Amino acid sequence: MSGKGVPTLDRAKVLENAVTSIQLGIEDYQLTQGDDGNPLRAVSSARNLFAGVLLLFKYKIAMLADSPEHAASLIYKARKFKPYLDQNGVIEWRPELERNKTIDVADIELHFEGLGIRTDWAAVNTLQRCRNDLEHLHPKHPLEEINKFLLDLFPLLRDFITYELSENPAALLGETWEVMLRNHQFFAQNLEEVQHQWEDLGVMAHTRELFKTCSCPACGSPLLEPNREDLQAGVPFDYSEFRYNCLACNQSDSFIELMEEELRTTRENPFDDEEIITDCGSCGAPMFDLSEGHCHLCGYAYQPPKCSGCHTPLEGYEAENGSLCDRCSEYAHYDDEYEPHIS
Structure with a gap:
C-alpha cells in the first residue's frame, strides 16, 4: 500500500x-x-x-x-x-x-x-x-x-x-x-509424420488439413495414421474402404466415415432440415458440402448452369425448366406476346 x-x-x-x-x-x-x-x-x-x-x-x-x-x-x-x-x-x-x-x-x-x-x-x-x-x-x-x-x-x-x-x-x-x-x-x-503418410497415399492437401481436425472417437487423439495392415497388404487407397489407425490406442476404422462425421458435426447448416453434406457427383464420397459448393475430398466444385440471357446462376427448378431465369423468361414471354406481327 x-x-x-x-x-x-x-x-x-x-x-x-x-x-x-x-x-x-x-x-x-x-x-x-x-x-x-x-x-x-x-x-x-x-x-x-x-x-x-x-x-x-x-x-x-x-x-x-x-x-x-x-x-x-x-x-x-x-x-x-x-x-x-x-x-x-x-x-x-x-x-x-x-x-x-x-x-x-x-x-x-x-x-x-x-x-x-x-x-x-x-x-x-x-x-x-x-x-x-x-x-x-x-x-x-x-x-x-x-x-x-x-x-x-x-x-x-x-x-x-x-x-x-x-x-x-x-x-x-x-x-x-x-x-x-x-x-x-x-x-x-x-503429427507431422502421419500427415506425410497420408500425403504419400495421394490424399489432397485440403483434405489433409480437414483430417487434422479429426480425432479418434475412442481416445480423442489426433494421431491418426494410415492403417498398416492395409498398407502391407497393398490395398490401394480407396475412400470407401481404406482405414485409419490411432497411434495412441490402436483403434482402427473407416477413413471416409470419420471425415464425413467431422463435416456433419462441424459445418453450420443454412438449409434448415435439408442435408448439408451429400455424395459428391465426381468421386462419389459423402463429402460434398452444399453450403460451400465443393467436395472436401476430391476438390470437385459444382458450377450451376447460368441463364443464357443474363448469365446469372440458375436455381434448380429454373434449370429443370429451361435455360432462362425467371426474370428473363418473363421478358421473353412478354416479347412473344406483344411483339407486332407483320401480316
Missing part, C-alpha cells in the same frame, strides 16, 4: 507467480505419465498452466505502468469510480479497485488491444476450452486432452516470452521448458 491506502502491485511478484504456476503445471503433467501415472493430475496441470499464462499476460500489462499504483489500476478490477480533488482543486475520477479480484480473460484481451500487445488469441481460447473441459466435463481420456493442451501452449509461450517480454524461455522457465519442449516435439513430430 502507498499513501492514503492506494493499492499497489509488485510486478516482479506477478512474474514469479506466473513462473511458479507453469512449473507446477508441468510437474502435475509429469505425474500423469508412465504406467503408474495418475491421470487425475491432468486437471491440476491444465489449471496451473492456464493460470500461469494469464499471470504472464498481466505481468506484461504491468510492465507498461510507470508506478506500482498505476500497475494496480491496470490489473485490479474497478468496482466504481469516485471523484477526487487534486492539489490544484481539479476534480479527477479515480477507480475504486477490488483488491482481491484481478482482470479476467476478456479484460486482458481488451487491454492488449488498447496497449498494442500481441498474442495468439485463437490458441488462448483453445487452451481455455480445454481447461474448462478437463475441469467440468471429466473426459474419459484426460491425458490426450493435456497433450493437446501442451501442443498449443508451447508456441504461445515461446512467442510471448520472446517477443513481448524480451526474455529467453529456457532462462525464464528452466528445466520446465525442457520438459515442455520434449513433449511438444514428440507430439508435433508424430
